[in-house]
Amino acid sequence: MGRKTVYVSDFTGAVLEPDDEVVRVVVLEHPDLVAGPVRLEARADEVESLDDAALDVAVVEIHDRHGDGEPRRVVLTAGEFDALATDVPMAQLLRTAERVKPAKTVRKATDRIDYASLEHAGKPHRGKITDEEARLVREHLDDINKRLADDGLRQIDPTNPEHADRYGFPFPGDAESP
Structure with missing residues (x-):
């Protein structure tokens, strides 16, 4: 008895042939994504429109003054974000702004x-x-x-x-x- 594995595009269900250029798309954030990033596979020509549809965006977090609550994450077009800077251009503001180090996750002994x-x-x-x-x-x-x-x-x-x-x-x- 033989066994044959057939791969299909996650997007279209089309059979992926051995000579197809297959790409992996990792979905990092989506309103319907509930359990973290996922990987999808498709033919390259099925997803080439993603580059054309890409937006210049700014992803920002809004924290309360004392850092007590959870920050709100907001995604907006770069143009909308740039318009917030009325004193100096946003590019200059970003170059001179204070750098933020990513928060380190501390693992407690109880988290083992x-x-x-x-x-x-x-x-x-x-x-x-x-x-x-x-x-x-x-x-x-x-x-x-x-x-x-x-x-x-x-x-x-x-x-x-x-x-x-x-x-x-x-x-x-x-x-x-x-």
Whole structure:
């Protein structure tokens, strides 16, 4: 039995041929995007109009004076934003304005991922596999592999000697002695 994989454009559903120029489009922000950036694939000619439709925009955050609340993010055309500068041209204002460093995310000890939970068991990580994580993986392999696949992560294969060793599956080829 043979197997054939067919790739299709996420935008049009058209079959992507091996000689097609395929591009990846990463959607960073969209009103309907709820779980972070996503990747879409299409033929290059299907998305060439994106460059023509691109707008010169300014993306700004509006913070309250004391920085207490969540900032509001606003996207507007560069022309609309430039019109706000009435004393000096916006280009000059931007060159001389105080630089802002991106906020660093501080990870607290309480933010550590608990790999010995069903929510995170089996995810690739550098730490040691605990007995509890290995037990969860063995007992809930199908559920964990479904979650890993949904997250785009490698799945656990109990016939893979490395995975068998890490999670305590019997080694492939080992027979139970009578």
